[in-house]
Amino acid sequence: MTHTAVAEHHATPTWEGITTLKFAWWLFLASEVMFFAGLIAAYIVLRAGSPTWPIVAEALNVPLVAGNTFILIVSSVTMVQAYAGIETGDQNKLRNMLIATAALGAIFLSIQGYEWSALLREGTTAQSSLFGATFYTLTGFHGLHVTGGVVGLIFVILKALRGGYTQAAHDGVELMGLYWHFVDVVWIILFTIVYLI
Amino acid sequence: MTTHSTQTQRPYMRVFGFLVLLTAVEVVVAFVLSASTAKVPLLVALAIAKAALVALYYMHLRFEGRLLRAIAVFPFMLSILVALPPAFDVLSRR
Numbered sequence: 001m002t003h004t005a006v007a008e009h010h011a012t013p014t015w016e017g018i019t020t021l022k023f024a025w026w027l028f029l030a031s032e033v034m035f036f037a038g039l040i041a042a043y044i045v046l047r048a049g050s051p052t053w054p055i056v057a058e059a060l061n062v063p064l065v066a067g068n069t070f071i072l073i074v075s076s077v078t079m080v081q082a083y084a085g086i087e088t089g090d091q092n093k094l095r096n097m098l099i100a101t102a103a104l105g106a107i108f109l110s111i112q113g114y115e116w117s118a119l120l121r122e123g124t125t126a127q128s129s130l131f132g133a134t135f136y137t138l139t140g141f142h143g144l145h146v147t148g149g150v151v152g153l154i155f156v157i158l159k160a161l162r163g164g165y166t167q168a169a170h171d172g173v174e175l176m177g178l179y180w181h182f183v184d185v186v187w188i189i190l191f192t193i194v195y196l197i
Numbered sequence: 198m199t200t201h202s203t204q205t206q207r208p209y210m211r212v213f214g215f216l217v218l219l220t221a222v223e224v225v226v227a228f229v230l231s232a233s234t235a236k237v238p239l240l241v242a243l244a245i246a247k248a249a250l251v252a253l254y255y256m257h258l259r260f261e262g263r264l265l266r267a268i269a270v271f272p273f274m275l276s277i278l279v280a281l282p283p284a285f286d287v288l289s290r291r
Binding site: 017018022023026027029030031033034037038040041044045057062063066069070073074076077079080081084177178181182184185188189191192193195196197 | 207209210213216217220223224226227228236237240241243244247248251252254255256261262264265268269271272273275276279280283284286
């Protein structure tokens with residue numbers, strides 16, 4: 001089967017107008033929800049069962065991470081604007097908004113790196129306490145997902161710069177957007193559970 | 198599938214405004230409210246509201262058919278089922 005034939009096969013709607021690729025992508029995202037649900041459930045049980053737990057407002061830099069949360073929310077807006085751009089055939093808007101999204105994702109990761117390095121300097125490591133172990137596991141896995149998203153965005157940007165997406169065919173942008181917003185949703189939940197409660 | 202006209206009418210910036218507002222409310226609630234019984238449910242409700250806004254409008258679930266909505270909602274319901282037994286276990290030990 002040629003690449004074109006494979007692409008056409010993937011783009012074939014199943015029912016309700018959904019392509020097989022989009023259907024599979026949503027199933028993947030559903031499995032990712034369960035992955036993070038398991039981690040969050042473990043965090044809640046370990047935290048509730050632990051005799052000691054630091055006051056998070058003192059142990060973590062909440063204002064810094066609130067700002068980082070704002071950055072990730074803005075990146076969701078730029079991602080959805082990229083999608084809106086290609087839906088109207090606006091190639092410039094698509095490229096600029098995709099680049100902005102990747103840049104914001106990189107800034108989010110840089111700030112998370114700064115936060116981690118500050119905590120490590122203070123002696124909070126994955127081995128130092130249950131708090132440290134759960135904190136680095138939850139934020140680390142999310143950070144890995146953001147990293148994967150930024151790498152994926154770079155591929156989408158490169159294709160967009162070559163004019164690879166059109167108003168009629170832009171599945172890659174839509175799937176990239178779904179993944180990016182999913183990562184945002186996960187962070188919205190993690191920010192509340194890890195930093196605010 | 199949605200039409201071009203409905204795509205352009207989607208309230209992306211209004212949703213962004215709500216997300217920023219809810220995040221600010223979350224931080225205020227976290228720092229201003231003392232550790233009361235209402236604090237945790239309020240913060241969880243605010244987080245769920247924000248997540249729902251992103252899923253409904255940015256992931257376009259509001260405009261999708263029943264199949265995709267079911268695929269999206271099912272793992273969340275399953276997650277709650279996963280979390281309930283340990284939650285009851287933790288509460289019963291207090």
